[in-house]
Amino acid sequence: xxxxxxxxxxxxxxxxxxxxxxxxxxxxxxxxxxxxxxxxxxxxxxxxxxxxxxxxxxxxxxxxxxxxxxxxxxxxxxxxxxxxxxxxxxxxxxxxxxxxxxxxxxxxxxxxxxxxxxxxxxxxxxxxxxxxxxxxxxxxxxxxxxxxxxxxxxxxxxxxxxxxxxxxxxxxxxxxxxxxxxxxxxxxxxxxxxxxxxxxxxxxxxxxxxxxxxxxxxxxxxxxxxxxxxxxxxxxxxxxxxxxxxxxxxxxxxxxxxxxxxxxxxxxxxxxxxxxxxxxxxx
Ligand code: SIN
Numbered sequence: 001x002x003x004x005x006x007x008x009x010x011x012x013x014x015x016x017x018x019x020x021x022x023x024x025x026x027x028x029x030x031x032x033x034x035x036x037x038x039x040x041x042x043x044x045x046x047x048x049x050x051x052x053x054x055x056x057x058x059x060x061x062x063x064x065x066x067x068x069x070x071x072x073x074x075x076x077x078x079x080x081x082x083x084x085x086x087x088x089x090x091x092x093x094x095x096x097x098x099x100x101x102x103x104x105x106x107x108x109x110x111x112x113x114x115x116x117x118x119x120x121x122x123x124x125x126x127x128x129x130x131x132x133x134x135x136x137x138x139x140x141x142x143x144x145x146x147x148x149x150x151x152x153x154x155x156x157x158x159x160x161x162x163x164x165x166x167x168x169x170x171x172x173x174x175x176x177x178x179x180x181x182x183x184x185x186x187x188x189x190x191x192x193x194x195x196x197x198x199x200x201x202x203x204x205x206x207x208x209x210x211x212x213x214x215x216x217x218x219x220x221x222x223x224x225x226x227x228x229x230x231x232x233x234x235x236x237x238x239x240x241x242x243x244x245x246x247x248x249x250x251x252x253x254x255x256x257x258x259x260x261x262x263x264x265x266x267x268x269x270x271x272x273x274x275x276x277x278x279x280x281x282x283x
Contacts, residue, residue, distance in 0.1 A: 001042055005032045008039050008046075015132040015257065016240035017043035024048055024249060025057045033064045036251075040113065041199055045130045045252035045259075047242055053117055053249070055080050055273065062115050062275035069104065069111055069276045073161035073184055075177035077273065086116070086272040087175045088265075094167065095270075096176055097261035100131065100234050101209035102254045103276055106157040108188055111254045112279035116272050121244045125265030128242050128250065129234075131258045133203040136233040137193055140204075151192045152215040153206050153226075157184040160209060189215055192229075194282040196255050203256040204233050205282055233258060255279060 001008075007020040019039055022032060039046050053061070059082055062068050068082040074096075077083040086096045103111045116128075137145065159165060161184035168180040192214070194205040208230040213222035242250055252259060 001038060003035050003039065005029075006035050006039065008043070010043060011047070011242075012240035014135060014238045014240055015044040015130060016047070016242070017045075018047045018049065020049075022048070024051045024061050025053050027060070028064070037065065040251060040253055044132055044134075044257045045240070045242075045250060048249045048251075049245065049247070051117070051247050051249050055083055058115065058117055058273055058275055059083065062277055066112055066277040066279075069278050071104070071276070073157060073179050073181070075179065082275060084274040084276070085176070086261075086270075086274055088263075088270050089173070089175045090267050090269055091173050092175065093266055094170070094174065095261055095263040097128075097259070098263040099209050100129075100230065100258045100260045101207045102133075102205070102258050104157075105190065105205070105207060105210045105254075106155045106184075106186070106188055109281050110190075110279050111276040113251060113253050113255075113277045115249060115251045115275045115277075117249045117274075118244045118246055118272050120269055120271040121246055122265035122268035122270050125262065125268070126244060126270045127262050128244070129260040129262060130240050130242070130252060131234040131260075132238045133205065133233060133256050133258060134196075134201050135238045136204040136229075136235075137202050139235075139238075140232070145193070148192045148204075148229075152189045153192050153211050154187045154213050154215055155190055155210045156187045156212050157210060158212070160184075187212075190282045194255065197280055197283070199256075201256070204229060206230060206233070207258050234260070255282075
């Protein structure tokens with residue numbers, strides 16, 4: 001696709017492009033927002049360098065793409081309910097978002113997309129991985145595709161945010177505040193293969209963090225196929241890796257992408273702000 005108001009340069013074969021020629025702190029014309037949306041649909045995750053955003057500007061940018069979500073289980077940044085501060089301090093060992101997932105897939109209406117802005121990054125490490133879930137679906141055999149087209153999966157937030165979650169049991173230092181609760185044990189049904197509301201393409205929609213089993217099956221019965229699909233979904237050729245710098249912003253499409261925050265920077269600080277856009281019920 002040709003772009004008139006922005007430059008778009010792919011960074012990998014599977015997905016991901018760096019977008020230039022735009023200052024995200026400004027109230028951008030509709031034509032530019034339209035091209036950013038088009039680049040997101042074409043490349044699934046887009047990256048912007050050297051942006052200088054206040055929390056208000058970050059929120060205003062997110063709102064150009066839809067209503068914003070408030071996280072049910074992570075305390076927001078003080079004074080900004082729609083900003084989730086993703087923080088890891090030098091003395092902490094756990095990170096947030098480490099492990100492949102799509103954001104809040106345990107909700108009836110999971111997020112359309114997320115805009116993550118880097119305030120402080122480690123000297124090395126702390127990259128984020130992304131994986132293209134159209135490719136994950138399209139590279140399955142026709143027989144497997146036919147079978148999955150009719151299957152429903154159960155998603156829940158109970159592994160990371162349930163009352164018995166590993167993080168809830170742990171007493172290590174944590175600069176992020178979590179609301180571990182019974183509500184995290186709620187279950188929601190989503191199709192294993194979803195059709196993207198804007199592109200019409202089919203994407204695999206299961207992830208290791210929130211998908212717990214297939215409908216009408218036990219966890220033990222579901223595990224072999226679920227493990228296979230979760231491994232397949234993140235094959236290296238479906239992925240890209242983003243090396244953060246302070247003032248970079250990543251915008252990914254949760255309808256067709258999984259991501260994973262690499263936890264390889266113990267002893268260093270990493271601080272990001274995440275804004276999440278409300279999506280539709282997967283179909
Ligand atoms: C997230 O899962 O939203 C966090 C990603 C990251 O910190 O790289």
